[in-house]
Amino acid sequence: MSPTGNNEYVSAKDALENSDIYSAVNQISGDLATVQLMANMPRAQGILNNPSTTANGHTFWQSMYSQLLLGGECFAYRWRNPNGLDLRWEYLRPSQVQTYLLDDGSGLTYTVTFDEPNLGVLQYVPQSDMIHIRWASTDGGMTGNSPLKALSNELQVKSSSNSLTLAALARSISAPGVLSIQHGGLLSEKMKASRSRNFMKQVNSSNGGPVVIDQLEDYKPLEMKADVTKLLSQTDWTSKQIAKVFGIPDSYLNGQGDQQSNIDQIKGMYTNALNRYLQAILAELDNKLNAKITANIRTAVDPLGDSFAATLSGLAKDGTIANNQATWLLQQTGYFRMKCLKLRTQRHNKL
Numbered sequence: 001m002s003p004t005g006n007n008e009y010v011s012a013k014d015a016l017e018n019s020d021i022y023s024a025v026n027q028i029s030g031d032l033a034t035v036q037l038m039a040n041m042p043r044a045q046g047i048l049n050n051p052s053t054t055a056n057g058h059t060f061w062q063s064m065y066s067q068l069l070l071g072g073e074c075f076a077y078r079w080r081n082p083n084g085l086d087l088r089w090e091y092l093r094p095s096q097v098q099t100y101l102l103d104d105g106s107g108l109t110y111t112v113t114f115d116e117p118n119l120g121v122l123q124y125v126p127q128s129d130m131i132h133i134r135w136a137s138t139d140g141g142m143t144g145n146s147p148l149k150a151l152s153n154e155l156q157v158k159s160s161s162n163s164l165t166l167a168a169l170a171r172s173i174s175a176p177g178v179l180s181i182q183h184g185g186l187l188s189e190k191m192k193a194s195r196s197r198n199f200m201k202q203v204n205s206s207n208g209g210p211v212v213i214d215q216l217e218d219y220k221p222l223e224m225k226a227d228v229t230k231l232l233s234q235t236d237w238t239s240k241q242i243a244k245v246f247g248i249p250d251s252y253l254n255g256q257g258d259q260q261s262n263i264d265q266i267k268g269m270y271t272n273a274l275n276r277y278l279q280a281i282l283a284e285l286d287n288k289l290n291a292k293i294t295a296n297i298r299t300a301v302d303p304l305g306d307s308f309a310a311t312l313s314g315l316a317k318d319g320t321i322a323n324n325q326a327t328w329l330l331q332q333t334g335y336f337r338m339k340c341l342k343l344r345t346q347r348h349n350k351l
Contacts, residue, residue, distance in 0.1 A: 015070055015148060020242045023253050025069045028246060031274055033062035034303075036296040037285070043085060044291040051076070051089040063091055065277070068133055069246065072144030076131040077112060078288070086289075089131060090114075099132075099143060108132075108142060133284045135277070147245045247273040264307075271301045298333075305335040 016022045039045040052060040067074040075092040098111040110125040110132075134144035243250035249266045278295050285293045302308055312326040 018242075020239045020253050021070075021148075021151075024242055024246045024248060025066050027252060028069055028248065028274070028277065029062045029065035031300040032065045032277060032281070033058050034300040035274070035278065036299050038294050038296065039289065040292045041289075044289045044293070047086040047089065047289070048285070048293070052091065053088045060089070060091065064133070065281075067094065068135055068144075068277070068281075070146065070148065072136055072146040073132065073134045077125070078129050078131060080129070097130075101142065128288065131284060131288055133281055135280055150245045151242060247276060267301060267307075271297065274300060305330070305333055308333065309335055 016025065037048045039048055048057075050057050055063070064074045064076065071094050073094070075094065075097045076089040077092055078089055079087045081087055092112060096113045096115075100109050100111070101107075102109055108127045110127070110130055112122045112125050112130075114120065114122065134141060136145040136147070137143060138145055239253045240250040243253050249269050251266055252270065274297060278297065282293050282295060285291075298305070298308060309330060312321070312329055315321045316323050316326045
């Protein structure tokens with residue numbers, strides 16, 4: 001989706017040149033890739049942990065999720081053995097894939113253009129050989145919609161605002177102040193310029209001391225007017241629009257957010273946003289791997305386990321669970337191991 005609003009195709013690289021979009025995509029895709037995917041069958045778990053032979057699992061999944069966030073869908077080709085077992089998955093750019101509906105409407109077929117010359121173009125690829133994750137579909141789930149479609153006007157406004165801001169700054173006066181001379185209308189332009197140079201020479205050579213001026217002269221330093229500061233900050237609202245489209249709190253982009261929302265509320269809203277993306281991902285993986293795939297989102301939103309420990313502590317105090325049960329749960333999640341590692345790191349940094 002082009003920022004100019006012309007519905008032109010642009011690469012992910014061009015879209016990521018917008019700092020707010022880059023921040024949103026980087027944070028969401030990174031956290032989604034951190035989520036632990038668990039399958040009820042070993043063969044499915046193996047391909048989920050290491051889907052690619054050219055990248056590690058985290059990098060592969062973050063690339064997939066980044067494309068999902070930018071384009072509304074992402075693709076991977078399943079290389080399988082004669083028995084149908086997955087050997088590896090190959091990430092595919094959207095420009096490499098064309099999606100078609102079968103004549104009888106019973107399914108989808110794909111035409112895939114590989115980068116490898118010896119593979120070339122592969123036609124009539126059945127949907128069982130493709131991982132095709134869609135987001136915000138409006139055609140019955142066959143294809144996805146890019147969130148950037150909802151941002152075409154905002155991106156165009158921001159691009160114009162950036163150009164306006166740069167032009168205003170380039171044309172702004174960079175002088176430190178104004179030296180007024182009473183009855184100075186009798187002075188020529190050359191004499192005014194000479195007086196300005198002499199005044200600045202005195203300022204630079206005074207070593208921080210007071211500047212002495214004539215009784216008929218008056219010096220006033222320039223200050224940045226409110227109009228200029230407003231011009232520099234007027235595009236902040238686009239960050240909120242981008243955060244809204246991706247479904248995350250705007251504090252994750254501009255560091256401010258709603259002052260009435262506490263950290264737990266913001267984290268809860270962000271967790272809900274990740275869960276919405278995860279449901280689309282899990283549905284595709286369940287369908288293609290013929291396995292039950294679940295996700296442990298806590299590794300992304302609570303990496304140290306402090307929030308989980310606080311919840312268990314509250315349950316133990318209320319008598320909902322016993323103290324030894326809370327301790328056992330914390331041991332199973334590796335909470336004590338992570339805390340010991342954190343303490344050792346803090347001690348090492350102090351040395």
